[in-house]
Amino acid sequence: MRGAVVQDRAEPLADNAPHILVVDDDQKIRALLGRFLKSNGFRVTEAQDAAAARSFMRGLAFDLVLLDVMMPGECGLTLARDLKATRPVPICMLTALADAEDRISGLEAGVDDYVSKPFEPRELLLRLRNILRRGQTPTATRDEIRMGGCVFNTTRGELRRDEETIKLTERERDLLRLFAQRIGVAVPRHELSSDDSTGSERAIDVQINRLRRKIEADPSNPVYLQTVRGKGYILYTD
Known part of the structure; x- marks a missing residue:
């Protein structure tokens, strides 16, 4: 440890x-x-x-x-x-x-x-x-999820750090909402892809890296939005 x-x-x-x-x-x-x-x-x-x-x-x-x-x-x-x-x-x-x-x-x-x-x-x-x-009884997506100093409101699609609002793209909002529905569960890359040309698996990796820069204290060593090798990504919350 x-x-x-x-x-x-x-x-x-x-x-x-x-x-x-x-x-x-x-x-x-x-x-x-x-x-x-x-x-x-x-x-x-x-x-x-x-x-x-x-x-x-x-x-x-x-x-x-x-x-x-x-x-x-x-x-x-x-x-x-x-x-x-x-x-x-x-x-x-x-x-x-x-x-x-x-x-x-x-x-x-x-x-x-x-x-x-x-x-x-x-x-x-x-x-x-x-x-x-x-392992608990499944519930609806939480209204807010907390990741260290960041809080994401799933209804409004708003990400805040302390009193500051962090600007998100529509794709970043969609990704965070999807992760919020499956907290602690690995989400495959193909499920994170959109129907347009920006949704390729390679593009997903780029979008994830951009999200990490907004929610992680150290994006190169993420604590909350982590890679599951050979599968996809997983979101952990406080």
Whole structure:
């Protein structure tokens, strides 16, 4: 966890706080993740391997599993495939930055998302909260979506940063409205394309880059509007 500052939570957790099972064979990473998640309002149970995770899951219900790929004994991918085949619990996988095949295999196994190590704590929180939000009863598109300092009003098609209105093109409004309907879900490039000549997949990449410059603090390292390799783009919100 890059730049993580973990503070112990002063107030007690809410009764309905989401319960996360953290599965990682590295004790230091487990402990750091556990403290970080607890400080951000989650209940946490820690397991050092797949066998321990299975034991906990026989007696406890979890809202989400945060699962490392590389572990001694049964690997995370095998455990993820089995869990997805037997129970509806959402899974977010932790993978090494270079292990593209692991990320692809995880998505093929049905995991809900993945985070590459080392990761930014804020990005991890966004991903976990979006996974949990997707598991709730579907609702109509929210009137507003927040991305850091930016707020997009889906009805008015208005993007604001603090008190400043950020100018959007019609295509940018359309894209943000589409993402707002599918927050935390990867949207393929062809679904983002319009019917005219400006809607080619290559043009979509250009439009996404322009949107990032308007909503991201660091467009070259996006937190909210991210690329899903080989698939399209995904929007995370606060």
